[in-house]
Amino acid sequence: MTCNVGKTDKIIRVIAAAAIAVLGFYFKSWWGLLAIIPLLTAFIGFCPLYVPLKISTLTKKKTE
Numbered sequence: 001m002t003c004n005v006g007k008t009d010k011i012i013r014v015i016a017a018a019a020i021a022v023l024g025f026y027f028k029s030w031w032g033l034l035a036i037i038p039l040l041t042a043f044i045g046f047c048p049l050y051v052p053l054k055i056s057t058l059t060k061k062k063t064e
Contacts, residue, residue, distance in 0.1 A: 003045040006057035013042035 005013070017039035024032010041047045050056065 001046050003058060004050045004056040005041060005045045005047050006059060009057040010042040010045070013038040017042070 017035040021032050021035035024030070024035065
């Protein structure tokens with residue numbers, strides 16, 4: 001399992017998770033628990049959906 005989530009992507013995922021959680025709490029809905037998914041993928045740095053789509057938001061390091 002290699003990391004495929006970059007820094008900007010992680011920030012967006014944490015903000016989205018916070019928004020989902022707040023909306024779930026505001027509307028008193030269990031759907032707010034879906035905030036766990038983007039939060040978890042942000043913290044571990046791996047998104048399983050990116051694998052079949054061959055996406056990586058990590059920046060490439062220059063080799064000299």
